[in-house]
Amino acid sequence: MNELIVKTMPIFLFIGMGYFFKTTQFLTSEQMGALKKLVVNMVLPAVLFLTFLRMEIGLQVLGATLGIILMCSIFMGLGYLLNLTGLLKNPTVPFMMTSFAFGFLGIALFATVFGEENLQYIALLGIGHELFVWTLYVLFMKVRLGEERVTAAFLMAFLRSPIILGVVLGILLNVAGLYGPLQASLWGQGILSTIQMVTALSSPLIFLIVGHGIAFDRKYILQSFWYTVLRYLLIFSAGYLFKFLVLDRFLEQSQLMDYAFFVFLLLPPPVSLPILIASYSKKQEHVDLTNNMVVFSTIASLLLFMGFVVWKGI
DSSP states (O other): OHHHHHHHHHHHHHHHHHHHHHHTTSSOHHHHHHHHHHIIIIIHHHHHHHHHHHSOOSHHHHHHHHHHHHHHHHHHHHHHHHHHHTSOOOTTHHHHSSOOOIIIIIHHHHHHHHOGGGHHHHHHHHHHHHHHIIIIIHHHHIIIIIOOOOOHHHHHHHHTOHHHHHHHHHHHHHHTTOHHHHHHSHHHHHHHHHHHHHHTTHHHHHHHHHHHTOOOOGGGHHHHHHHHHHHHHHHHHHHHHHHHHTGGGTSOOSHHHHHHHHHHHHOOOOTTHHHHHHHHOSOHHHHHHHHHHHHHHHHHHHHHHHHHHHHHTO
């Protein structure tokens, strides 16, 4: 229990500090926006670069990547079916039922409790997720909400994404067998040490950002609650069925891999979802509802994660 407290206390302390900094205006929304840019454009790419540079890469990675893309697409399709049946008529539902806060929460939670040395387990799931979000997910959103066409500029922006570049560069250097020479070189050691120092910023900054973003509109609390419950029911039932039928053929059969998959499904929608919705939907109601649902599900995910850790005695 003492070890559990040591592992999980920083999560709540940093989230609490983020919320405190917001209420006292110690950090304004503009300053927090700058921190988000730092995390997305530098810290997370560094984390993913090192993870994939050190990972043992084989057909497992390709199979898992394609499998996660398909799984996330199925979640989105099930959300769309809920629209068609009339059970939930809000056009943002398909986007609330899929995609995960992998970068902004998943990496930090998993590293805090299971250690940075085991990040490759959840990172393996993250490759397909990031490819899905910045291709099929955004493309469908553009068509569904904004009635826009896919352009070459959009595809180029995806390829230039720092997170995608970090993943691709890490994989390329890994496959080329350059990790060993980098470690053996004085300059390489210096570069790797610098990147390692950057990755150490990920968890504190991410939890501060999460805490700073906590805000509720009472008007949408009930809807946010039911959408969160529905998301968990859909994702866990369809997700574990898909894992049994497809993903288990490619994923390592180990306790850490099982933990990684559970934590992955437990994650809330990405914090960027309300921003994406605002980019394509003309209705402020869609943005406000999505923002409240993301905040509500983030808090729910954190509480459920803590419960999971206590239950397993990790």
